[in-house]
Structure formats: C-alpha cells, structure tokens
Amino acid sequence: MTPGVAFFYGGMVKAKSVVSMMMMSFGAMGLVGVLWVVYGYGMVFGTPAIPGLLGNPFDGSIGLGNLLGIDEAGAMNPDLNGLAFAGFQATFAIITVALISGAIADRAKFGAWMVFAGVWVTVVYFPVAFWVFNLDEGWAPLWGVNDFAGGTAVHINAGAAALALALVLGKRVGFQKGIQKPHNVPLTLLGASLLWFGWFGFNAGSEAAVDGVAAIAWINTLAAPAAAIIGWLIVEKIKDGKPTSIGAASGAVAGLVAITPACNILTPGWAIVLGVIAGAVCALAIELKFKLGFDDSLDVVGIHLVGGIIGTLYIGIFGAGIGLLDTGSLEQLGKQAGAAAVVLVYSFVMAFIIGWIIQKTMGFRIKNEDEVAGVDTTVHGEEGYALETV
Incomplete structure (x- = not known):
C-alpha cells in the first residue's frame, strides 16, 4: 500500500518533483520499518508502561524478542501468530507516516522529512496506536470506541499532522487555485489501484482471523469506495462540468478512508450510503484550502482527515447494534466523536511543534529558487524523466 501511496502522490505533483514525492514514501518504509522492530511494537502492544496510554518499548520487544520464544538454552521458537500480527501492524505505522507527505509536496527537504517522520511516529503514532489498536489495554476500545482498522489512528492522525505541516511550511510559490495539474494521470491511477487492492488486506486482515467479520469487512471495502467514486464524480460534474479520472481515483480513496473504521459493523447497504456521502463531502472539502x-x-486534509471523521462518526448512527438507529441513543456517537477529537488535537499540536522546531533549526522547507528549479534535482540529483536532447 505504501508504494501505492508513492505512485498515487507521485503522479499528481510536478514532473520535476516526482522523485522527491515518491522518496518520502520509501523513506518512511525504511525508517519506520526499523523503528517498529526496535521499539515501536513494544510501545503499541507491550506491557503498559502507562496504563491505557502507552506500552513499554523495552518489554522484550527489541528485535521483537518477545515473539521469538527464546528458551533458557538460547533456542529460538518463533510465535507464528504473534510475528505475523507484528508484521501486519508495521504496515499501518509505515503508511500513516507516508500519507502525511502529500501535504508538503514540492517544497520539503528530504532530511528534515526523515527527522520529522522518526520523531512523529515515536511520540504520536505509536502512542495513538496503543490507544486504539491495543484492544486489551488501550483507552479507546476499553471505553467502547469502534475503530476497526484505523479511522482515528491512521487517517485522522495523518490528516491532522498534514494540516499542521502545511501551516508550518507555508504555501508553494505561486499558490492559487489551479496551481498545477497532475503531471502523470496513469501513475496516479496505478497508485489508487494498488491502494484499493492492498486495502482489502488492511481492513479484512484487521480481524486477524478468517471468519464472518473478515468477510463483511472485505465486502464493505468493495462497496464503500465503489459508491464513493460515484459520489465524487457527481459533485465534480455539477461543480466543474467534467468528471475526471483523478476525481475517480480520489473518490475511491475517500471511500476507503471512510469505511476503514466501520467496515466490521455496517451492512453493505449502509456501507454504500457511507461511500456516497464520503465521496461527495470530500470532493467539496478539498476546496477548503483555497478558502x-x-x-x-x-x-490529505480534505480526503484523510475529513473522510476519517465521517467514517468514525457514521458508526455512532448506523453501526449495527450500537448506533443511534438500533439503540435510540447518542452514546456511541459521543464516544466516536470524543476519540476523533482527542486524536485530532493531539496529532495536530504535536506535529506542529515538531515541524516548527525542525523548521527553526535545520530548516524544513527548501529555498524558493530550489522549489522553482525542482526538488528532484536540487535535493536528490535525479530526474523522474531524463530525456536526452539532440
């Protein structure tokens, strides 16, 4: 899925920024993958260091040691299910960081981005993932919040951080509506396709079993983004006069984001309704940055933050057995809203502080002249399309 993000984002930036854009995703894979194995797994799924809030990073998790089953004689007896789950959850940490990069395309230093990624995943993602994904110890599931695969921990978390970094780095040179068109539409469509394919595993795999819940999550991960494509394109046709392939790809992602927290607890019919709503609302929300x-x-804000909020709150109304329609109570909606608000505020504040410190010390944004020349050549010394001239 993270290479899918790289393609999805890469196709939408300037031709002279595509390498930089994709490198931010690959950088996240490298750095976060290492940090997860060293201490991230322990911070999310280790014995609580702070009950309800944080796991112990040194609780036998160095190198995933507590899953290797090393006996007194030093023999290794790996825990099949535990290691598989640890590897699966690593992908959540990696893609959450990668998603943020889209907000600062065309103007960020790669080294500064890597520093931000390492600090943010440590002080924001790992704690938030403990809150949401540690079903036995995290405050959110213990309180009764339903977030099956990361509406709060992944999408609201990344979207809030993206907003903070966009504010810290400021606007691109010449920022205005229609500042640029995607330089490679097929690349973006390829990325959206890889994302959707991987998302079936992202959502259905969160059940960690092959059962009816995994099956309904799979079907809903088909239904919601399919409906979201239609919702987005209808709005795009009414608003701009033409339905676009970028709109279809963006609508699919918006639907995937919205169904992520709710895929285990909606009927397919309500998943379709959610998809249409998410596609339409996110198509309108992307205009907020200009206003x-x-x-x-x-x-990232218009799709992941807004889409994550829609999906998280939708559970409180339409969630089977817990939503307003079934119970006549707003209690679940209140819990969903509370979790969304806590994650949003925590991620935004921490990302702003981290980004601001990096900007004031090593510098986060490249020089204007380097931005105009192109991030690829000035930062990486490469070109996405090295065409020889005769």
Missing part, C-alpha cells in the same frame, strides 16, 4: 488559505498540496 482558508493553507496549502495542502495533495489534499
């Missing part, structure tokens, strides 16, 4: 004056380059 509010922040430069979220690739609409």
Whole structure:
C-alpha cells in the first residue's frame, strides 16, 4: 500500500518533483520499518508502561524478542501468530507516516522529512496506536470506541499532522487555485489501484482471523469506495462540468478512508450510503484550502482527515447494534466523536511543534529558487524523466 501511496502522490505533483514525492514514501518504509522492530511494537502492544496510554518499548520487544520464544538454552521458537500480527501492524505505522507527505509536496527537504517522520511516529503514532489498536489495554476500545482498522489512528492522525505541516511550511510559490495539474494521470491511477487492492488486506486482515467479520469487512471495502467514486464524480460534474479520472481515483480513496473504521459493523447497504456521502463531502472539502488559505498540496486534509471523521462518526448512527438507529441513543456517537477529537488535537499540536522546531533549526522547507528549479534535482540529483536532447 505504501508504494501505492508513492505512485498515487507521485503522479499528481510536478514532473520535476516526482522523485522527491515518491522518496518520502520509501523513506518512511525504511525508517519506520526499523523503528517498529526496535521499539515501536513494544510501545503499541507491550506491557503498559502507562496504563491505557502507552506500552513499554523495552518489554522484550527489541528485535521483537518477545515473539521469538527464546528458551533458557538460547533456542529460538518463533510465535507464528504473534510475528505475523507484528508484521501486519508495521504496515499501518509505515503508511500513516507516508500519507502525511502529500501535504508538503514540492517544497520539503528530504532530511528534515526523515527527522520529522522518526520523531512523529515515536511520540504520536505509536502512542495513538496503543490507544486504539491495543484492544486489551488501550483507552479507546476499553471505553467502547469502534475503530476497526484505523479511522482515528491512521487517517485522522495523518490528516491532522498534514494540516499542521502545511501551516508550518507555508504555501508553494505561486499558490492559487489551479496551481498545477497532475503531471502523470496513469501513475496516479496505478497508485489508487494498488491502494484499493492492498486495502482489502488492511481492513479484512484487521480481524486477524478468517471468519464472518473478515468477510463483511472485505465486502464493505468493495462497496464503500465503489459508491464513493460515484459520489465524487457527481459533485465534480455539477461543480466543474467534467468528471475526471483523478476525481475517480480520489473518490475511491475517500471511500476507503471512510469505511476503514466501520467496515466490521455496517451492512453493505449502509456501507454504500457511507461511500456516497464520503465521496461527495470530500470532493467539496478539498476546496477548503483555497478558502482558508493553507496549502495542502495533495489534499490529505480534505480526503484523510475529513473522510476519517465521517467514517468514525457514521458508526455512532448506523453501526449495527450500537448506533443511534438500533439503540435510540447518542452514546456511541459521543464516544466516536470524543476519540476523533482527542486524536485530532493531539496529532495536530504535536506535529506542529515538531515541524516548527525542525523548521527553526535545520530548516524544513527548501529555498524558493530550489522549489522553482525542482526538488528532484536540487535535493536528490535525479530526474523522474531524463530525456536526452539532440
């Protein structure tokens, strides 16, 4: 899925920024993958260091040692299910960081991005993942919040951080509506396809079993994004006069984001309704950056933050057995809203502080002249399309 993000984002930036954009995703894979094995797994699924809030990073988790089953004689007896789950959860940490990068496309230093990624995943993602994904110890599931595969921990978390970084780095040179068109539409469509394919495993795999819950999650991961494509394209046709392939790809991602927290607890019919709503609302939400004056380059806020909020709150109304329609109570909606708000505020504040410190010390944003020349050559010394001239 993270290479899918790289392609999805890479196709939408300038031709002279595609390498930089994709490198931010690959950098996240390298750094976060290592940190997860060294201490991230322990912070999320280790014995609580702070009950309800944080796991112990040194609780036998160095190198996933507590899953290797090393006996007194030093023999290794790996825990099949535990290691498989640890590997699966690593992908959540990696993609959450990668998603943020879209907000600062065309103007970020790679080294500064890597510093941000390492600090943010440590002080924000790992604790938030403990809150949400540690079903035995995290405060969110113990309180009764339903977030099956990461509406809060992944999408609201990444979207709030993206907004903070967009504010810290400021606007691109010449920022205005229609500042640029995607330089490679097929690349973006390829990325959306890889994302959707991987998302079936992302959502259905969160059940950690082959059963009816995994099956309904799978079907809903088909239904919601399919409906979201239609919702987005209808809005795009009414608003701009033409339905676009980028709109279809963005609509699919918006539907995937919205169904992520709810895929285990909606009937397919309500998943379709959620998809249409998410596609339409996110198609409108991406215009907020022009009205509010922040430069979220690739609409991480409009799709992931807004879509994550929609999906998280939707559970409180339409969730089977817990939503307003079934219980007549707003209690679940209140819990969903509370979890969304806590994650949003925590991630935004921490990301802003981290980003601001990096900007004031080593510098986060490249020089304007380097941005105009192109991030690929000035930062990486490469070109996405090295065409020889005669």
